[in-house]
Amino acid sequence: MNAAVSPITRADTDFDMLIVGAGISGIGMAVHLQRNNPGKRFALLERRQNLGGTWDLFRYPGIRSDSDMHTLGFVFEPWKHEKSIADGPAILDYLNKIVDDRGLRGNIRFGQKVVSAAWDTETARWTVTTEGDDGSHSVLTANFLFLGSGYYDYDQPYDAQFPGREKFGGQIVHPQFWPEDLDYAGKRVVVIGSGATAATIVPAMAREAAHVTMLQRTPTWYAARPAKDKFANTLRKFLPETWAYAITRKKNVFMQDITFKTARNKPQKVKDALTKMAKEHLGDRYDPVAFTPPYNPWEQRLCLIPDADLFEAIKADKAEIVTDHIETFDKTGIALKSGKHIDADIIVTATGLKLAVAGKIAISVDGEEVRFNERYYYRNAMFSNVPNFAVVFGYLNASWTLRTDIVAQYVCRVIAHMDKVGAEIATPVMANDAKIEDDNIFDFSSGYIQRSIHELPKSAKNLPWRLNQEYVRDKKDMRSAPIDDGILTFSKAHAVARPAAAAESELEAAE
The missing domain is CATH 3.50.50.60 (FAD/NAD(P)-binding domain)
Incomplete structure (x- = not known):
């Protein structure tokens, strides 16, 4: 389904959340935010002229899901087609219906490729630079940044370099x-x-x-x-x-x-x-x-x-x-x-994909480049010492959307807690001298993973510093684990990050 490019030069360029990508992950985050945090202002930045991500990009014969649609579908939107293993057009219809039924199409800015995102602690804002189809650049700001940009390079597939x-x-x-x-x-x-x-x-x-x-x-x-x-x-x-x-x-x-x-x-x-x-x-x-x-x-x-x-x-x-x-x-x-x-x-x-960490976006925190292979996952969603930032990397052993749902729900809990304690910044803080036992959760021999494993973020043996691979356990953990766990710290702009309990007590005292 084609859509006109939304105007990017309007004055309204500051948001509570910017969502990168209008595929399964981005649409899922938008719906959960709309449902759980009403009133939050958000936009989805989509580099293509259509929504759907993977399901719009790939057009080869027979394109279909490789998971059943009762788990590749969202928790909030029943899959109603007769076929559980669905073809690409049916999945696109499903995503377009979700967007239109919930009035989200006006939140999507098509033809906008995100090239950089810079966090500034002084203002508690991400400054996001996009590039339009015509080569022009635009700047938007947001308190929270969510990447639903997938896991592979949209521009270059893996080249096996076959001779001759x-x-x-x-x-x-x-x-x-x-x-x-x-x-x-x-x-x-x-x-x-x-x-x-x-x-x-x-x-x-x-x-x-x-x-x-x-x-x-x-x-x-x-x-x-x-x-x-x-x-x-x-x-x-x-x-x-x-x-x-x-x-x-x-x-x-x-x-x-x-x-x-x-x-x-x-x-x-x-x-x-x-x-x-x-x-x-x-x-x-x-x-x-x-x-x-x-x-x-x-x-x-x-x-x-x-x-x-x-x-x-x-x-x-x-x-x-x-x-x-x-x-x-x-x-x-x-x-x-x-x-x-x-x-x-x-x-x-059909020799595979080329992985792309964080959608190849140049991400920095207070002027310092974020190298994701030096960061640890936090609760399947965030990264060590990166504020107000979340991403989806789906399950290797189950449907991608299962992770999308629980990550989006968790992010909504974090944002609600920030509102409750009056915080503007949420950071999973890992001390420089923290003793973490690493674990290779990407223990799959698939070529596309092994070729890029040196670029991927780190995982520990145990939660919360781990991208876990057990949905049932993750669902329970991300719903029940306390937001103010002593690791995820909350602060205001111009202030040093501190545990949520301390932030909340200070705010109560001030009142």
């Missing part, structure tokens, strides 16, 4: 920048990769292409499930939408949690179950080389295939999986290290 690509006589496409006019009907297609994107593209292109080959270096664990959630659709016949949605959401959260923990504690049991599933769907087309990864399930994200569409494409001879290494591209396709050759008219490089 300049020799290829056909077309090379990356899923992040899919050409609108790409004609692949009747053509031979090679999709390099075996993750969620490749598993989506292969069966979708196979419907029109002459043949599609998934070329993988390493196999992936696949789990097939119906695109329609029979349990959810049955409940909707007898219960109000909100009840049916809440019950299904709770059930799916429980199943995600059990599956992940079983994979970590009893990996062979899960490997056997997934292997059995693949064999049952593929029959004599099952190839152990293609479907037996060298790692345990959930050491990389488990790949969901709705209605077993990838398996069905293989059984119909419309697609195949080749496990090999690339020697070089040549004029007619790809030469493999095994000596084999795959002929191709189109090559799709």
Whole structure:
């Protein structure tokens, strides 16, 4: 859905909160703020001309969720479609409905790329500089800054640097920048990769292409499930939408949690179950080389295939999986290290994303650059010694929106507490000599994580200095943990940060 660029030169440029990004995270934060902190003035800064973030950027064939929409949907907005594994257009419709039903479209400033954000303790304000589509720059200020800018680079995908690509006589496409006019009907297609994107593209292109080959270096664990959630659709016949949605959401959260923990504690049991599933769907087309990864399930994200569409494409001879290494591209396709050759008219490089910390925004506090790989997460949302600032980095083992909801709710609690004690600044304070035991919570072998792990923020063994990976526990902690925990400190502009209890007692004495 297109939207005109909102005027950025109007006098009203100071806000209680600025939200960067109008995708799932940004929209979620805006709705929670609107619901829980009425009267707060906020704006969403969106670099594109449309809302939706990932779901507007990616346009490749078959684009869909890789999580069920009862957990990828928001806690406040029931998912009402029949299909639980939804396609991109349906997800965009869902997000646009939320924005329009709640009157949020006027809060979004489209075509505004945030390039820098500078915090000033003297004024308790973030100064945010944006760049418009025409190259012009604008400045806005806010007391609180929330990043809903995602986790990957919108401008550059990961480039695997395949040799010989300049020799290829056909077309090379990356899923992040899919050409609108790409004609692949009747053509031979090679999709390099075996993750969620490749598993989506292969069966979708196979419907029109002459043949599609998934070329993988390493196999992936696949789990097939119906695109329609029979349990959810049955409940909707007898219960109000909100009840049916809440019950299904709770059930799916429980199943995600059990599956992940079983994979970590009893990996062979899960490997056997997934292997059995693949064999049952593929029959004599099952190839152990293609479907037996060298790692345990959930050491990389488990790949969901709705209605077993990838398996069905293989059984119909419309697609195949080749496990090999690339020697070089040549004029007619790809030469493999095994000596084999795959002929191709189109090559799709579904080789992953390039991570981008904090949306590549230049962030500073009192004139000093914030290096996030030197900062610790605080309660899944904030960072050590960075005031009035929060961000969403979704779960590796569950739906992104589960984290969005609890982070947004927590931020709303922080803001409400600031109002209660008359504070203007909230800072998770970590002393320079604090003894923190680090923990690698990104213990996934996925390439896109391992390539960027040195750039990512730190996590401790224990809360609150941790980006935890257990939604049920995080939900409870972020709802019940005291805001004034002695670490998150509150102050006014021109004042030194102090614990909330002290701030509150001083304010009461003054009154």
